[in-house]
Amino acid sequence: MTLQTLTYLVVGASFALYIGIAVWSRAHSTSDFYIAGKGVSPLANGMATAADWMSAASFISMAGLIAFLGYDGSVYLMGWTGGYVLLALFLAPYLRKFGKFTVPEFIAERYYSKTARIVAVICLILISFTYVAGQMRGVGIVFSRFLEVDVTVGLTIGMGIVFVYAVLGGMKGITYTQVAQYCVLICAYTVPAIFIAIQITGNPIPQLAFGSEISGAGISLLDKLDDIVTSLGFTRYTDGTKSTTDIFCITLALMAGTAGLPHVIVRFFTVPKVRDARASAGYALLFIAILYTTAPAVGAMARYNLVNTIQSGEVGAADGNLVYDERPEWMHTWQRTGLLSFDDKNGDGRIQWYNDTNPDFAATAASYGWQGNELTVDNDIMVLANPEIAGLPNWVIALVAAGAIAAALSTAAGLLLVISAAVSHDLVKGIFLPDISEKKELMAGRIAAAFAIMVAGYLGFDPPGWVAQVVAFAFGLAAASLFPVILLGIFFKRTNKEGAIAGMLTGLFFTVGYIEYFKGLFLKWAGAPWGENVAEHWLFGISPEGIGVIGMLLNFFVAISVSYLTPPPPERVQHMVEQIRIPRAIEG
Amino acid sequence: MTPENRAAYWRANLQLVFGCLVLWFVCSYGFGILLVDVLNSVRFGGFRLGFWFAQQGSIYIFVGVIFFYAWRMNKLDQKYGVRED
Numbered sequence: 001m002t003l004q005t006l007t008y009l010v011v012g013a014s015f016a017l018y019i020g021i022a023v024w025s026r027a028h029s030t031s032d033f034y035i036a037g038k039g040v041s042p043l044a045n046g047m048a049t050a051a052d053w054m055s056a057a058s059f060i061s062m063a064g065l066i067a068f069l070g071y072d073g074s075v076y077l078m079g080w081t082g083g084y085v086l087l088a089l090f091l092a093p094y095l096r097k098f099g100k101f102t103v104p105e106f107i108a109e110r111y112y113s114k115t116a117r118i119v120a121v122i123c124l125i126l127i128s129f130t131y132v133a134g135q136m137r138g139v140g141i142v143f144s145r146f147l148e149v150d151v152t153v154g155l156t157i158g159m160g161i162v163f164v165y166a167v168l169g170g171m172k173g174i175t176y177t178q179v180a181q182y183c184v185l186i187c188a189y190t191v192p193a194i195f196i197a198i199q200i201t202g203n204p205i206p207q208l209a210f211g212s213e214i215s216g217a218g219i220s221l222l223d224k225l226d227d228i229v230t231s232l233g234f235t236r237y238t239d240g241t242k243s244t245t246d247i248f249c250i251t252l253a254l255m256a257g258t259a260g261l262p263h264v265i266v267r268f269f270t271v272p273k274v275r276d277a278r279a280s281a282g283y284a285l286l287f288i289a290i291l292y293t294t295a296p297a298v299g300a301m302a303r304y305n306l307v308n309t310i311q312s313g314e315v316g317a318a319d320g321n322l323v324y325d326e327r328p329e330w331m332h333t334w335q336r337t338g339l340l341s342f343d344d345k346n347g348d349g350r351i352q353w354y355n356d357t358n359p360d361f362a363a364t365a366a367s368y369g370w371q372g373n374e375l376t377v378d379n380d381i382m383v384l385a386n387p388e389i390a391g392l393p394n395w396v397i398a399l400v401a402a403g404a405i406a407a408a409l410s411t412a413a414g415l416l417l418v419i420s421a422a423v424s425h426d427l428v429k430g431i432f433l434p435d436i437s438e439k440k441e442l443m444a445g446r447i448a449a450a451f452a453i454m455v456a457g458y459l460g461f462d463p464p465g466w467v468a469q470v471v472a473f474a475f476g477l478a479a480a481s482l483f484p485v486i487l488l489g490i491f492f493k494r495t496n497k498e499g500a501i502a503g504m505l506t507g508l509f510f511t512v513g514y515i516e517y518f519k520g521l522f523l524k525w526a527g528a529p530w531g532e533n534v535a536e537h538w539l540f541g542i543s544p545e546g547i548g549v550i551g552m553l554l555n556f557f558v559a560i561s562v563s564y565l566t567p568p569p570p571e572r573v574q575h576m577v578e579q580i581r582i583p584r585a586i587e588g
Numbered sequence: 589m590t591p592e593n594r595a596a597y598w599r600a601n602l603q604l605v606f607g608c609l610v611l612w613f614v615c616s617y618g619f620g621i622l623l624v625d626v627l628n629s630v631r632f633g634g635f636r637l638g639f640w641f642a643q644q645g646s647i648y649i650f651v652g653v654i655f656f657y658a659w660r661m662n663k664l665d666q667k668y669g670v671r672e673d
Contacts, residue, residue, distance in 0.1 A: 066643075071624075074642035078616045081647045085612045088654045089605050093661070207644060211634035220634030238628065238639040247621050273672045275665065278658035285654055289647050296643040581598055582589070584670040 003394045007146045010398040011405060014184055015161055018409075021180055022165030022173040030438050033170030033445050034101040034421050035269040040175055042276040046283025048178035049267045051185065051410040053080075053258075053284070054291060055131070056138025059185060059407035064382030066299030067306075070229075072240035073299065075250040079475075081285060081292050082251070083258025086483075088281035091259060092268040094490045096277035097580045101269065102418070103262045103482065104426040110489040111500040112573055114431055119504050121422045123481040124262045129455065130474045131261075132415045136460025138408040141380060145337050146401035158409060159457045166413045166420075166453070167446045171270060174413045181406035186290055188403020192387045192396050193294050196301050199390055210297035225300060228307050231315045232354040233361030237300065242543075249546030256552055257475030260483030263414040266421070274583035302382045305389050310353045310375060316368040321350040330388035339378035340385075346371040412456060420449035473515055476544070480507030480551025488559055493577045495559055498566040503559025511551035515544045589670065597668040601661065608657050616646040 066073030143154025
């Protein structure tokens with residue numbers, strides 16, 4: 001059977017499974033639609049949260065990013081897992097006790113204000129749409145490479161599948177589909193990693209192979225990698241180039257952002273009890289950790305394989321590099337997608353891959369007769385091409401395609417659901433039509449979900465050039481706007497309406513402003529970016545990726561100061577805070 | 589449940605949260621970022637120790653911290669009689 005037929009079969013079977021689950025778990029009430037009727041077991045919710053959380057970025061891009069960044073890639077590993085500690089300690093159990101449907105609803109009731117609710121909805125929609133655009137791009141890449149269909153056709157199929165189970169099943173359908181998607185994606189991620197780990201080190205567990213000796217070489221994988229990459233002018237793999245301040249801030253922004261992402265928080269509304277919410281956060285992180293501790297091993301092994309393929313002999317020797325005409329089959333395939341390209345600058349018919357931006361290495365490179373780096377490789381292909389690079393059987397490649405699609409679809413569905421809930425529950429029911437019947441609200445939710453899918457699809461067809469950069473934006477925004485006011489709402493009773501609104505707006509405008517100033521995502525038409533995005537110009541040496549931390553601190557500071565300058569929240573709100581702090585209902 | 593009891597439960601909770609946060613901070617920001625160069629001079633199998641904390645160890649500890657917190661909180665719930673039925 002050819003690879004393509006096999007891929008169609010595996011991906012088709014996974015789609016059939018998702019649709020089957022959606023039909024079986026249809027939503028019948030608004031409670032089913034928004035929070036799966038609060039009937040999800042903590043273990044199932046942990047798996048669903050893991051699939052919800054691990055997006056196309058985690059599955060496709062992260063290991064590749066780490067492969068090229070080395071130690072600096074740690075910000076993603078720690079940032080995107082450590083946030084669950086904040087979630088478990090500060091938010092999940094209390095929001096579960098609060099027991100309503102959406103994040104803006106909590107903010108509306110805790111801060112007794114429709115204005116606060118609208119501000120929260122705006123933050124939520126900004127965060128979720130930027131995020132969903134990235135998922136759709138992931139679906140597009142996978143379809144165009146593995147199924148060799150037009151991106152448009154691929155996206156339409158993907159949208160259709162999400163449409164069926166998100167619109168029909170709501171949160172209930174999404175939850176059980178995500179459980180299945182987690183199983184697909186984790187197999188797809190670990191199986192090739194195990195094969196490659198055995199090939200390189202003989203140890204089948206990637207987390208251990210990562211620190212093992214290379215078979216027959218008598219030197220550990222990481223030491224060998226450090227040696228080769230430094231001999232090519234790159235920074236040592238286990239060292240970074242970012243400043244400690246910047247690493248610190250990016251990690252913290254990603255953590256607080258994770259804890260403030262509405263589509264993650266809302267997953268903890270679906271379990272029956274407060275103690276389930278606590279356990280569920282643990283299970284979620286455990287399931288996430290399986291992928292997140294494998295990813296750095298995959299990154300290091302992929303870098304090792306790639307550098308060995310290109311630098312087939314001694315560095316600097318005339319015959320030390322791969323002959324272009326003899327390049328392996330997988331390079332031909334990926335060249336066609338444009339994600340991998342060569343340029344024989346010194347005309348020797350061989351490929352050189354080295355750091356031509358390192359001034360200290362320029363003389364050495366010149367003495368080798370190298371006239372510039374000749375290989376351009378996109379981060380995104382490292383995981384997808386890994387099975388081909390390692391020469392694994394076709395069924396593994398097909399599995400990886402199904403896994404990447406599962407990762408992208410599960411996250412997209414979770415995001416679309418929080419967007420639709422914010423529209424139907426917070427805007428329609430909460431603000432414009434408070435008397436709407438449950439049946440009509442459910443219909444409004446389905447229409448909003450359908451509409452959100454169209455917008456997401458459009459963003460996928462025509463991805464704005466900045467898709468790769470919006471991750472920073474979504475996390476920075478979540479860290480600077482929603483996270484602080486939810487936290488204060490639970491832990492600091494004195495915070496009032498005025499403080500929360502002022503805090504959210506300060507965090508929002510500061511963070512958006514800073515990112516626009518250096519990156520210019522939405523305000524290109526107004527002349528953004530205005531500043532050159534280099535370390536010398538950054539505030540306290542913090543890059544736009546990490547600036548959410550300052551936004552968050554400003555939010556805390558403004559919210560607390562304004563609260564003290566204005567009247568305390570009413571008695572009933574203070575009583576509500578007392579209630580959510582305690583798992584069991586208290587009398588009086 | 590008396591208001592005093594409630595306050596005591598909340599204080600115990602905050603203490604536990606603080607302890608967990610210290611662990612969370614030390615293994616990631618401490619060992620993985622601020623002290624990474626110092627720890628990198630220590631070998632841990634085929635790893636430099638600081639690098640291992642940044643890319644592996646901190647994640648394992650995060651998982652442990654959450655389960656520890658959940659376990660201790662469930663005990664507190666029982667002690668103060670606020671466990672849900």
